[in-house]
Amino acid sequence: MNAPSLDELFESARTGNRRALGRLLTMVERQDDNAVLVSERAHRDAGQARVIGVTGAPGSGKSTITGRLAAVSGAARPAILAIDPSSPLTGGAILGDRIRMDNNVSSSTFIRSMATRGHAGGLAVAVPDAVRVLDAAGCNPIIVETVGVGQVEVTVAAAADTTVVVVTPGWGDAVQANKAGLLEVADVFVVNKADRPDAHGARRDLELMLDLGHRGDWRAPIVLTTATEGEGIDDLWSEIERHTSYLHHSGELIRRRCRRRRSEVTDRIELGLRDRALHIIDDQSGESTMVRVERHELSPAAAAEQLLATLIPDKPPEE
Amino acid sequence: MSETPGISPLSADHQEPLRVVLAKLGFDGHDRGLKVVARTLRDAGMEVIYLGLRQTTDSIVAACEQEDADVIGLSMHNAGHLTLAPRMVQAVEEAGLGVPVVIGGIVPAEDVTVLIEAGVAVVLGPGASTEEVVAAVRAAVARQSPAR
Numbered sequence: 001m002n003a004p005s006l007d008e009l010f011e012s013a014r015t016g017n018r019r020a021l022g023r024l025l026t027m028v029e030r031q032d033d034n035a036v037l038v039s040e041r042a043h044r045d046a047g048q049a050r051v052i053g054v055t056g057a058p059g060s061g062k063s064t065i066t067g068r069l070a071a072v073s074g075a076a077r078p079a080i081l082a083i084d085p086s087s088p089l090t091g092g093a094i095l096g097d098r099i100r101m102d103n104n105v106s107s108s109t110f111i112r113s114m115a116t117r118g119h120a121g122g123l124a125v126a127v128p129d130a131v132r133v134l135d136a137a138g139c140n141p142i143i144v145e146t147v148g149v150g151q152v153e154v155t156v157a158a159a160a161d162t163t164v165v166v167v168t169p170g171w172g173d174a175v176q177a178n179k180a181g182l183l184e185v186a187d188v189f190v191v192n193k194a195d196r197p198d199a200h201g202a203r204r205d206l207e208l209m210l211d212l213g214h215r216g217d218w219r220a221p222i223v224l225t226t227a228t229e230g231e232g233i234d235d236l237w238s239e240i241e242r243h244t245s246y247l248h249h250s251g252e253l254i255r256r257r258c259r260r261r262r263s264e265v266t267d268r269i270e271l272g273l274r275d276r277a278l279h280i281i282d283d284q285s286g287e288s289t290m291v292r293v294e295r296h297e298l299s300p301a302a303a304a305e306q307l308l309a310t311l312i313p314d315k316p317p318e319e
Numbered sequence: 320m321s322e323t324p325g326i327s328p329l330s331a332d333h334q335e336p337l338r339v340v341l342a343k344l345g346f347d348g349h350d351r352g353l354k355v356v357a358r359t360l361r362d363a364g365m366e367v368i369y370l371g372l373r374q375t376t377d378s379i380v381a382a383c384e385q386e387d388a389d390v391i392g393l394s395m396h397n398a399g400h401l402t403l404a405p406r407m408v409q410a411v412e413e414a415g416l417g418v419p420v421v422i423g424g425i426v427p428a429e430d431v432t433v434l435i436e437a438g439v440a441v442v443l444g445p446g447a448s449t450e451e452v453v454a455a456v457r458a459a460v461a462r463q464s465p466a467r
């Protein structure tokens with residue numbers, strides 16, 4: 001692949017060519033050698049878009065809300081990145097988010113579905129890259145939907161300027177495992193399916209939890225929505241807007257983005273190291289070390305130390 | 320939309336996992352078969368972008384572009400296939416997508432050749448096995464020339 005065609009691809013994407021943008025996203029999604037080039041090229045033009053994360057339990061209404069948000073944002077070119085888990089057994093996935101969005105969004109909304117593709121660590125790199133590409137293509141705002149069950153998914157959604165956490169009446173059980181993690185990242189809470197009994201109970205639970213302690217000077221507001229009817233979506237959008245201006249005035253926006261950029265570097269290092277680590281096992285001497293472990297001649301601990309030493313000459317001191 | 324310069328050398332290369340757009344065109348409400356096919360393809364390791372009911376050729380083309388799909392799968396049960404399927408093929412050609420269109424559902428035997436001549440890659444019918452569905456999709460993609 002050579003640079004001019006990549007430039008042309010970006011140029012087309014910027015002028016709204018869906019196919020060019022679709023192709024660029026595939027390149028970063030794969031995280032192959034092209035991905036680094038695309039990421040670097042995108043970096044030049046990115047940094048403009050506002051990024052909104054939407055997370056919560058499966059079926060809570062994230063896609064319905066996300067589609068409606070894109071519509072009420074009034075933006076010329078909003079984008080949605082909808083992330084769903086791949087099947088751990090087959091690697092395949094059914095990406096069914098568009099079905100809840102298509103009726104509500106205008107044709108100017110760019111929607112991309114993304115599967116986690118097994119490598120949770122990769123998601124932490126592929127998603128920021130995809131956001132960067134959408135940003136460089138002139139999309140704004142960019143709404144990232146992830147299922148809020150695993151730590152990585154929540155972290156990915158939280159790598160946004162504003163993170164919306166969606167719950168439903170009786171939600172506690174659905175996300176029990178990661179309740180604390182979800183609560184911690186919320187800038188705005190949505191109690192969706194407010195047409196169901198006990199939406200107010202869910203709100204009360206959240207209020208109680210927030211009373212116990214929220215960080216900083218922003219207390220996450222709680223919005224009741226019935227996304228299927230579009231009810232409460234305007235309120236939700238104004239709370240997101242209010243959070244955006246809080247971010248600007250408090251200086252929190254800069255702090256957040258700085259933190260995000262730093263942690264992306266860390267994530268990339270971790271991922272790169274893992275890749276390289278797997279390489280040293282693949283090569284000749286790695287294989288012979290492995291064989292010695294198999295024969296019980298060498299302990300796994302000693303083997304790992306030996307192989308690591310070829311990767312990183314000096315082990316950093318223990319913290 | 321005409322061929323966009325600069326895209327061709329980087330065009331969809333049909334690497335795994337294959338990305339498949341599944342949809343029903345128009346007002347045909349039979350989506351049971353499509354749901355079965357979605358699960359079948361997922362279990363074969365593909366990424367299925369499920370659009371579901373009431374799609375138009377425009378909405379399918381848009382989804383294909385945004386999702387960088389390798390193949391379009393349509394399910395047809397309302398006897399509209401002779402009009403709708405060629406219309407889909409034409410829309411794909413006009414957009415310069417170069418993705419094959421695979422069809423399943425209720426298509427009388429005598430219509431199958433008509434559809435194939437109109438540019439449909441494969442036509443499957445009731446009782447198509449899991450293996451047949453997967454093989455049909457893979458074959459359609461493989462036959463598509465990699466340089467679009």
Ligand code: B12
Pocket residue numbers: 346347348349350351352353355356391392393394395396397398421422423424425443444445446447448452455456
């Ligand atoms: C179930 C059914 C319904 C259900 C649909 C439920 C649903 N949500 O899907 C209900 C009751 C709603 C219904 C309604 C109607 N139906 Co109806 N229905 C059927 C029936 C009995 C079975 C269809 C089915 O689900 N099969 C099971 C699935 C798994 O099989 P399949 O869809 O064929 O899919 C397989 C293959 O074709 C292939 N495949 C399918 N799609 C795709 C896509 C790709 C990409 C690939 C690779 C493969 C593939 O793989 C699948 C697995 O093998 C058929 C009769 C029949 N024997 O097919 C009539 C039938 C389809 N219906 C028919 C009719 C006329 C209607 C109605 C118009 C009127 C009526 N008589 O009730 C309404 C219209 C509703 C509407 N809005 O469109 C006719 C259609 C006639 C025609 N096309 O010429 C049929 C053929 C009955 C008949 N013999 O007259 N129907």
Ligand SMILES: Nc1nc2c(ncn2[C@@H]2O[C@H](COP(=O)(O)OP(=O)(O)O)[C@@H](O)[C@H]2O)c(=O)[nH]1
Pocket residue numbers: 056057058059060061062063064065097100192193194195196225226227228229
């Ligand atoms: N009753 C009710 N159902 C809703 C509401 N919002 C979404 N749904 C339904 O909940 C299901 C899951 O919605 P979806 O947006 O796909 O949820 P996601 O999995 O979190 O993205 C769909 O059947 C929606 O129609 C709501 O406000 N009230």
Ligand SMILES: [Mg+2]
Pocket residue numbers: 062063082096097145
């Ligand atoms: Mg969803």
